[in-house]
Amino acid sequence: xxxxxxxxxxxxxxxxxxxxxxxxxxxxxxxxxxxxxxxxxxxxxxxxxxxxxxxxxxxxxxxxxxxxxxxxxxxxxxxxxxxxxxxxxxxxxxxxxxxxxxxxxxxxxxxxxxxxxxxxxxxxxxxxxxxxxxxxxxxxxxxxxxxxxxxxxxxxxxxxxxxxxxxxxxxxxxxxxxxxxxxxxxxxxxxxxxxxxxxxxxxxxxxxxxxxxxxxxxxxxxxxxxxxxxxxxxxxxxxxxxxxxxxxxxxxxxxxxxxxxxxxxxxxxxxxxxxxxxxxxxxxxxxxxxxxxxxxxxxxxxxxxxxxxxxxxxxxxxxxxxxxxxxxxxxxxxxxxxxxxxxxxxxxxxxxxxxxxxxxxxxxxxxxxxxxxxxxxxxxxxxxxxxxxxxxxxxxxxxxxxxxxxxxxxxxxxxxxxxxxxxxxxxxxxxxxxxxxxxxxxxxxxxxxxxxxxxxxxxxxxxxxxxxxxxxxxxxxxxxxxxxxxxxx
Amino acid sequence: xxxxxxxxxxxxxxxxxxxxxxxxxxxxxxxxxxxxxxxxxxxxxxxxxxxxxxxxxxxxxxxxxxxxxxxxxxxxxxxxxxxxxxxxxxxxxxxxxxxxxxxxxxxxxxxxxxxxxxxxxxxxxxxxxxxxxxxxxxxxxxxxxxxxxxxxxxxxxxxxxxxxxxxxxxxxxxxxxxxxxxxxxxxxxxxxxxxxxxxxxxxxxxxxxxxxxxxxxxxxxxxxxxxxxxxxxxxxxxxxxxxxxxxxxxxxxxxxxxxxxxxxxxxxxxxxxxxxxxxxxxxx
Numbered sequence: 001x002x003x004x005x006x007x008x009x010x011x012x013x014x015x016x017x018x019x020x021x022x023x024x025x026x027x028x029x030x031x032x033x034x035x036x037x038x039x040x041x042x043x044x045x046x047x048x049x050x051x052x053x054x055x056x057x058x059x060x061x062x063x064x065x066x067x068x069x070x071x072x073x074x075x076x077x078x079x080x081x082x083x084x085x086x087x088x089x090x091x092x093x094x095x096x097x098x099x100x101x102x103x104x105x106x107x108x109x110x111x112x113x114x115x116x117x118x119x120x121x122x123x124x125x126x127x128x129x130x131x132x133x134x135x136x137x138x139x140x141x142x143x144x145x146x147x148x149x150x151x152x153x154x155x156x157x158x159x160x161x162x163x164x165x166x167x168x169x170x171x172x173x174x175x176x177x178x179x180x181x182x183x184x185x186x187x188x189x190x191x192x193x194x195x196x197x198x199x200x201x202x203x204x205x206x207x208x209x210x211x212x213x214x215x216x217x218x219x220x221x222x223x224x225x226x227x228x229x230x231x232x233x234x235x236x237x238x239x240x241x242x243x244x245x246x247x248x249x250x251x252x253x254x255x256x257x258x259x260x261x262x263x264x265x266x267x268x269x270x271x272x273x274x275x276x277x278x279x280x281x282x283x284x285x286x287x288x289x290x291x292x293x294x295x296x297x298x299x300x301x302x303x304x305x306x307x308x309x310x311x312x313x314x315x316x317x318x319x320x321x322x323x324x325x326x327x328x329x330x331x332x333x334x335x336x337x338x339x340x341x342x343x344x345x346x347x348x349x350x351x352x353x354x355x356x357x358x359x360x361x362x363x364x365x366x367x368x369x370x371x372x373x374x375x376x377x378x379x380x381x382x383x384x385x386x387x388x389x390x391x392x393x394x395x396x397x398x399x400x401x402x403x404x405x406x407x408x409x410x411x412x413x414x415x416x417x418x419x420x421x422x423x424x425x426x427x428x429x430x431x432x433x434x435x436x437x438x439x440x441x442x443x444x445x446x447x448x449x450x451x452x453x454x455x456x457x458x459x460x461x462x463x464x465x466x467x468x469x470x471x472x473x474x475x476x477x478x479x480x481x482x483x484x485x486x487x488x489x
Numbered sequence: 490x491x492x493x494x495x496x497x498x499x500x501x502x503x504x505x506x507x508x509x510x511x512x513x514x515x516x517x518x519x520x521x522x523x524x525x526x527x528x529x530x531x532x533x534x535x536x537x538x539x540x541x542x543x544x545x546x547x548x549x550x551x552x553x554x555x556x557x558x559x560x561x562x563x564x565x566x567x568x569x570x571x572x573x574x575x576x577x578x579x580x581x582x583x584x585x586x587x588x589x590x591x592x593x594x595x596x597x598x599x600x601x602x603x604x605x606x607x608x609x610x611x612x613x614x615x616x617x618x619x620x621x622x623x624x625x626x627x628x629x630x631x632x633x634x635x636x637x638x639x640x641x642x643x644x645x646x647x648x649x650x651x652x653x654x655x656x657x658x659x660x661x662x663x664x665x666x667x668x669x670x671x672x673x674x675x676x677x678x679x680x681x682x683x684x685x686x687x688x689x690x691x692x693x694x695x696x697x698x699x700x701x702x703x704x705x706x707x708x709x710x711x712x713x714x715x716x717x718x719x720x721x722x723x724x725x726x727x728x729x730x731x732x733x734x735x736x737x738x739x740x741x742x743x744x745x746x747x748x749x750x751x752x753x754x755x756x757x758x759x760x761x762x763x764x765x766x767x768x769x770x771x772x773x
């Protein structure tokens with residue numbers, strides 16, 4: 001709250017702008033529908049203007065509080081959830097089931113929470129096993145410390161680590177590697193850190209389990225794990241390359257070697273990757289469990305089991321066989337994120353009951369004139385813009401029920417699900433607070449080197465990257481749509 | 490952000506350990522001649538069994554030194570023993586060596602053990618408490634690491650030697666609470682600053698021990714034992730090592746400078762007093 005009440009005028013103005021953008025968006029897509037549909041009281045349908053207005057306001061207020069850090073995002077989500085439930089009870093939105101529906105809503109999302117919990121434990125153990133640190137030092141040695149090769153390999157490692165460890169732990173390892181190696185080789189850390197922050201979001205697109213948004217959308221839309229290799233893996237590689245090229249071009253003058261090749265090679269050769277392995281049992285067992293879990297994710301659908309079961313089994317196996325301290329591993333689960341999710345799901349559930357999301361779904365359809373291409377464009381632009389301002393998780397969480405509603409209205413939503421997956425991950429690249437990778441990377445740079453990258457500097461490079469990636473992603477999505485390449489069924 | 494800061498420091502410490510690792514050469518000592526000192530105390534059986542287990546483990550020879558005659562003072566006893574030790578590779582000693590310290594037994598070693606620590610240039614395996622198993626204990630060394638390289642190398646070399654082919658070596662770096670007290674005195678009791686300093690010290694410990702961890706890992710590849718390294722804070726290093734040795738059902742290993750003024754000797758005494766398991770004392 002301090003930020004809002006204090007002298008930080010930028011936050012207040014930005015809050016007002018976001019609120020106006022949101023209201024404008026809602027107005028523009030709600031107005032074509034007119035008033036003819038109001039008055040019905042079945043779930044997911046129009047409950048009249050007041051419930052929609054009040055719950056819409058609570059949702060937007062929560063997003064503003066999250067976007068501008070007026071409150072901690074978990075607290076904002078829980079506060080929003082309390083207000084939303086109270087409002088829904090007052091307006092009698094929960095129908096016959098009554099208050100119990102709140103628990104039913106949370107129950108519907110237990111799958112996502114299970115995946116989150118299981119993968120959190122597993123990647124915590126795998127991340128601390130030294131395995132990924134070991135691999136990265138081995139690769140750094142292969143580059144012989146040559147700055148351009150180092151830069152390219154770091155981009156590749158970022159994508160690979162984010163693919164297997166998810167975005168936050170993957171970014172953490174790569175950012176600390178960049179800070180440590182640039183100090184040793186006396187290189188400018190800035191281009192490396194910015195590149196990692198931007199490329200990591202492409203890494204989160206690689207597979208179903210690479211990013212939280214990806215997991216959330218994939219679970220709710222029942223997207224098959226193997227379909228991600230067909231649709232998102234190629235665009236993840238392409239957009240990562242785009243980000244790499246943009247940063248390399250902008251920071252060309254900073255990517256120069258400061259020492260002689262012989263001196264560099266000697267320094268790099270002296271790096272000892274075995275210093276990173278604190279316990280070989282954890283090292284090898286976590287590698288095997290991570291591999292088996294990935295295979296489990298890929299085959300879950302054919303085995304008719306949920307991905308949450310695979311993730312939880314992986315997490316439990318890691319706890320049982322790695323020798324890692326159980327209490328420490330469970331403590332490291334991102335509990336604030338779990339709380340954030342629960343709050344968010346409750347808010348979305350209440351807003352859904354007001355009929356606002358159905359209205360918004362109808363509005364998007366009306367605005368697009370029923371054209372699949374237009375629907376995809378609207379969703380892509382909206383998600384790309386808003387994900388950079390608000391956290392991409394609430395944006396995806398809001399658009400999931402809207403997309404489901406559009407599907408229930410008869411629209412072809414398969415392209416929209418993939419649009420949502422791709423754009424919600426890439427959208428975070430535009431601002432320093434848009435994605436978890438940027439937050440971790442910039443914070444670590446400031447903490448370790450006292451180098452601060454301001455909004456202005458990040459907006460220039462992040463905005464340019466997002467623009468290029470957006471053009472590429474839209475072209476890719478439209479190609480898939482026109483050639484009917486999206487996997488169905 | 491507190492957790493994120495900790496994670497960043499931890500990961501940075503790991504990379505720095507690899508990038509700034511000092512080259513440490515471990516040389517596994519040969520233990521052939523095992524000498525056991527008798528004191529006619531209740532510890533006789535335990536000491537003898539442990540010495541025999543060491544003979545089995547290292548396929549060495551056992552030499553027994555009988556208990557000293559009554560009426561000798563501590564320094565006389567030590568002189569007698571020293572004369573019998575020139576070829577010893579490992580000396581198994583019961584503690585408190587026949588003295589009845591009564592209520593002081595938790596705070597003081599016997600005068601013979603005190604003199605031994607200062608004057609015997611041989612590795613001492615000191616036994617203070619009865620044991621349930623002997624062969625297993627010797628294969629699970631818990632090494633207390635010191636920031637000084639010469640201490641680390643010797644302690645880790647003996648750790649590898651005891652871990653052998655199928656044992657488990659636990660390397661423990663512990664941050665003394667006194668270090669944190671000194672920092673508190675310097676910077677005040679601001680909780681955020683303290684957390685930041687604790688993270689930085691943990692990072693420094695990881696970095697400083699990079700060389701020894703790498704050397705032990707390479708030794709593990711050759712010999713086949715299992716090793717693990719961890720950094721701890723909140724407990725005195727000696728207490729930490731002692732409790733890890735109890736958990737591992739192993740021996741505590743620590744190197745020290747046999748100078749009555751050295752802090753490492755004080756820590757060595759502390760470890761012997763705290764440990765329920767045998768302690769391998771390595772004078773430098």
